[in-house]
Amino acid sequence: MSQVQPPVGVDAVAAQKAALRGEFGNWSIVHTSDTGRWWAIRTVRRARLDGRLLGARVCTELDADTADGLRAKLREVAEDEAGAR
Template identity: 85%
Template sequence: MCARQASPHDNEAEKAALRDEFPRWSIIYTTDTGRWWATQTTRRARLDGRLLGARVCTELDADTADGLRAKLREVAEDEAGAR
């Protein structure tokens, strides 16, 4: 049994949902690799002029939109704890 591939419409809807939930991140889906990416600039990774904790994350990737969402939520939790 093969896994159902998401349609381009499904991918666009997932990108829009991720962008709404994580507006500071650029969300990318690459059709050639079928992978999801999220990037942000270092400038955006700062709060009140201080680095966000010891780890500043500027790029994430995952096999699925849900996998990327989980990683983004983990980073958001880390950032909230650094405030």
Template identity: 50%
Template sequence: MSKVPKPAAAPEIEGRFAALRAEFPGWTIGPSDKPGTPYCAVRDAADDTSPILTAGSYDALRGLLAEQDATDVKARLKAEFPGWSIIRSNQGRWWATRGPLTREILNRPSDLDADTAEGLAAQLRAVARDE
């Protein structure tokens, strides 16, 4: 957690940090030294390219963490399934679309949706197996 400054955190904030750490494994979460932004998170990684997220409230940092995690998952899905466009709706639903379809896959699915990224990935893998 060398990227995240460590000023003393009040007990109520420390409890919120613990909740965020439990919800978002893979992130180092702690207090920030920036005025007005007591919450800070850094993606656990071996390099210096990890994003540093800071926020003024628990809810704001939670939203930033969820958004960053979704962005990372979306990039992984796009890399695994390059012929598909991956979309995550504002309500958190996941979609995959492709087109225009070639003659060979004209009667195959061109759009899929799921409640989770894992569910969408499973559907995409099933389609890929059938082709």
């Protein structure tokens, strides 16, 4: 009996997800296989886990074509939020 092999790239996607989750723990990371897009989602409450208020803009959803593109957007949001505190 042969084993079912995962589609090409599944391991790479899993590794990229794990890396993003490790770097941005307050975000849920999603890769949609049908569109190939990457998403980062969090609630406003998760954005404020440290108890400090953020500026007026609270980002709760991001998307990008690639994991690296999503990482860049997540870093930008993190920098913006750090400056607003």
